[in-house]
Amino acid sequence: MKEKVEKALEKIRPYLRGDGGDVELVEITPDGIVRLRLTGACKNCPMAGQTISQGVERVIRKEVPGTRGVETVGD
16 A cells, blocks of 8 residues: 555655645555655645645545545654
């Protein structure tokens, strides 16, 4: 599952990097929750929640069957 999530993140990264940010996979829990860390400009962006829910999570759930959600974690 980790490889599939990484592959999905690669589809999203160009958009995040275009705004000076990025995303890092922290872990996938046994119950299918993908935990991510936003970096760069995305880390403190007021739109980060919307980016995760409407962009990143949508792509991951579409590309990786079995994922139940996406959460962000801090440093």
